[in-house]
Amino acid sequence: MSTAESALSTRAQISDEEWQTRVDLAACYRLIAMHGWDDLVYTHISASVPGEEGHFLINPYGMFFEEITASSLVKIDLEGNKVMPSPYEINPAGFTIHSAIHEARHDVKCVVHTHTKAGIALSTQEQGLLPISQHSLFVLASLAYHNYEGVALNEEEKPRLVADLGTNMAMILRNHGLLTAGPTIADAFQAMYFLEVSCQIQLAAQSTGNAITMIAPEILAGIRAQAREVQRGMGGQLVWPGLLRKLDRRDPSYRD
Numbered sequence: 001m002s003t004a005e006s007a008l009s010t011r012a013q014i015s016d017e018e019w020q021t022r023v024d025l026a027a028c029y030r031l032i033a034m035h036g037w038d039d040l041v042y043t044h045i046s047a048s049v050p051g052e053e054g055h056f057l058i059n060p061y062g063m064f065f066e067e068i069t070a071s072s073l074v075k076i077d078l079e080g081n082k083v084m085p086s087p088y089e090i091n092p093a094g095f096t097i098h099s100a101i102h103e104a105r106h107d108v109k110c111v112v113h114t115h116t117k118a119g120i121a122l123s124t125q126e127q128g129l130l131p132i133s134q135h136s137l138f139v140l141a142s143l144a145y146h147n148y149e150g151v152a153l154n155e156e157e158k159p160r161l162v163a164d165l166g167t168n169m170a171m172i173l174r175n176h177g178l179l180t181a182g183p184t185i186a187d188a189f190q191a192m193y194f195l196e197v198s199c200q201i202q203l204a205a206q207s208t209g210n211a212i213t214m215i216a217p218e219i220l221a222g223i224r225a226q227a228r229e230v231q232r233g234m235g236g237q238l239v240w241p242g243l244l245r246k247l248d249r250r251d252p253s254y255r256d
Contacts, residue, residue: 060088100158186236
């Protein structure tokens, strides 16, 4: 079956709302690849299926992020079982973290997890993310940490991860990588953008060997209200249409 035929077959079986979610999620995978934040096939982005409680979309295991399309995404339940026929399997370790958050946080519709060099390098620093840039302030307004417990296959880790995340929308996984969540795919992607760039800025500043100026605590204390005003919530919807236009100019095949 050709890619176009596969897309038509998938679209005929699902709602318009699910198809739009598939398109946005495939776009998110492509954007992560475009920014160089992918790690071969070993990280994941998941999104809940509209109108289907307990059902989620995730990447087919073994497919690079730059190859993912709307129709190739795999629909699964909270246990990682396929609930719609697919020739692809998923990475069970990859969904352990995601399923824990989706199950506990009904306000979260998308979870993004990365293993970037900057993210992992910063995750090893005892002091964590420092308030040294405007980018970092938006992250620090809703940031948590979770200690490394090995490859994410242990079901017993889930409640600890959920407890550490709390009501936050970003998390630094110690010695592992970065994670963001959002009420939309666009919001989760933008949260990852700010988190990743904040890590890059901190490492760049530290590499100079010069003293680093911290932003005053009272400014950080007021950033939550400022972030809501500037970003109109989480702000993803402001930038998402432009990001899709950029993808369409480069390669619109994510929509298949």
